[in-house]
Amino acid sequence: MAMKILVFLLFTISLNSWSLDTIIQNSQLLSGKKVSSLAKAKKGHVIFFLSGACPCTKKHIPYLESLAKDHPDFRFLGVHSNSLESFAKAKKVYQDTKFPIAYDEDAKIANFFKAIKTPHVFVITNEDKTLYHGGVTNSMDPKRAKKFYLENALNDLKKSREVETKFAKALGCYIVR
Numbered sequence: 482m483a484m485k486i487l488v489f490l491l492f493t494i495s496l497n498s499w500s501l502d503t504i505i506q507n508s509q510l511l512s513g514k515k516v517s518s519l520a521k522a523k524k525g526h527v528i529f530f531l532s533g534a535c536p537c538t539k540k541h542i543p544y545l546e547s548l549a550k551d552h553p554d555f556r557f558l559g560v561h562s563n564s565l566e567s568f569a570k571a572k573k574v575y576q577d578t579k580f581p582i583a584y585d586e587d588a589k590i591a592n593f594f595k596a597i598k599t600p601h602v603f604v605i606t607n608e609d610k611t612l613y614h615g616g617v618t619n620s621m622d623p624k625r626a627k628k629f630y631l632e633n634a635l636n637d638l639k640k641s642r643e644v645e646t647k648f649a650k651a652l653g654c655y656i657v658r
Contacts, residue, residue: 508584508590509568511584512581525604525605525638526556526606527552528602528603530562532561533575534566534654542578545557545617548632561585562590562591563599563657597651602615615650
């Protein structure tokens with residue numbers, strides 16, 4: 482019994498000590514390249530979960546691309562974790578997307594973040610501290626949104642202020658594991 486507890490504790494400690502870089506390393510990008518490392522960005526990273534089958538995700542892609550352009554101090558990375566969509570299908574859907582997208586075949590990245598929906602976004606520092614997580618906006622279509630959670634968080638950080646809203650409910654489709 483004591484041995485089982487020791488093994489469990491060692492496993493739990495090693496799981497908790499994994500970094501985002503360790504989790505993302507060697508994930509395959511839809512471009513066919515591998516992620517060798519999550520290179521440091523000046524202000525941090527914006528990691529967002531998406532699905533080619535989710536209408537909410539499709540409506541948010543142009544908005545996310547514009548945010549990536551407006552906030553070059555952040556490295557944007559999409560993560561496709563939906564097990565119902567093949568690599569080939571995801572690649573076809575996102576072939577013209579202006580930011581890299583990792584194919585999370587076994588949902589290890591989604592599990593690391595405890596992401597549940599698409600789009601679900603995380604703003605993190607280079608030291609893996611989460612500054613914001615949740616929905617991109619308060620609407621399934623950013624053109625109809627009245628609150629822009631991700632944009633506000635990025636603007637707060639751009640002005641070296643603490644993020645005012647640290648969490649907002651993610652709207653959209655569930656990630657199928």
